[in-house]
Amino acid sequence: MDVEEEASRILAELRAQADPVRAEGEKRYLKSDLAHIGVPVPALRKVALSAVKSAPTREELVALAVTLWDVTEEGRPVHEARMAAIEVLVKRVALLEPRDVELTERLVRDSASWVYVDQLAEKVVGALVVRNPDLAAVLDAWVADPYMWVRRTAMLALLAGVRAGDPDLDRIGRYGDALIGEREFFIRKALGWVLRELSKKDPEWVAAWVEPRVGTVSGVTLREAVRHLPPEVATRLKPASR
Structure with missing residues (x-):
């Protein structure tokens, strides 16, 4: 070529x-x-x-x-x-190879919009992590990065494992706790999306994670997280949202 x-x-x-x-x-x-x-x-x-x-x-x-x-x-x-x-x-x-995660980081840092970041996060970074689980350590650094779009990438990259039927529940929980107090809409939405997709396959885990945090989790996150939960569970959790 x-x-x-x-x-x-x-x-x-x-x-x-x-x-x-x-x-x-x-x-x-x-x-x-x-x-x-x-x-x-x-x-x-x-x-x-x-x-x-x-x-x-x-x-x-x-x-x-x-x-x-x-x-x-x-x-x-x-x-x-x-x-x-x-x-x-x-x-x-x-x-792509594990070393190409450096390229994806460069592209994300060059981005300032969900229209670029979301595809890169799930379908490129997430796919790399699914194939090379050790790369998840990179996400551990990204989730605490000062740049909001890098933090969003770390969270959304976990969607690839969720959709593949092999969710990284430990990281979903840890990243959720790290990001739960975020004021950025796009971070709150990203956490909600991951919980929403996970709830389609493991509603019990999502409900168990959300319930003790209903006094802290944002309304944006909660609305997404409970979207596919059983109605009685969603009803129980919603009134406590902020």
Whole structure:
């Protein structure tokens, strides 16, 4: 693969589908300072994934993702290029190695929006951790990181194990206690999402974790956590929420 050529092709095809009205609307919705082309996600995904239809090498995949991520227009990163970078990493995540967690950290630290972080957290970082359990030690550091989006990544990365049927209950509990007092909406929501997904498979654990913390857990977290619990359990827990 000629990485520069593929990145240029992807950008050209995205720009050929540019919709300035959509770009402005998306920019406002995301409160974004990036340059926006205005391409719907399904179309963007189709263009991006065409570059990795034939499995690239790990080195080619990483180089393509970094090249796309670093694209700028008038000094600003390009939203669709960053989304394309994430799409190729998600599609070929099986090629990534434990050392690539450093790349994911760089991308998360470059991000300032859930639209990039959430995909990276679950489908790239989470997938790496599921395949390489020792990498969970990285999440232990991230959950205490000063940067809110890194903390959110640590929590959401646990979703991969939950969905795979092998939840890391110890870390879910510990991270939950570490983040339970957060004022950031996106952290509260992340904790709630993990508890919500876990409750689909282990409602007893979720109820047992939430109940002694109902005086501390935020309403945002609790609403998500009890969404799939048995009605009588959800009713018992809800009135005590803040």
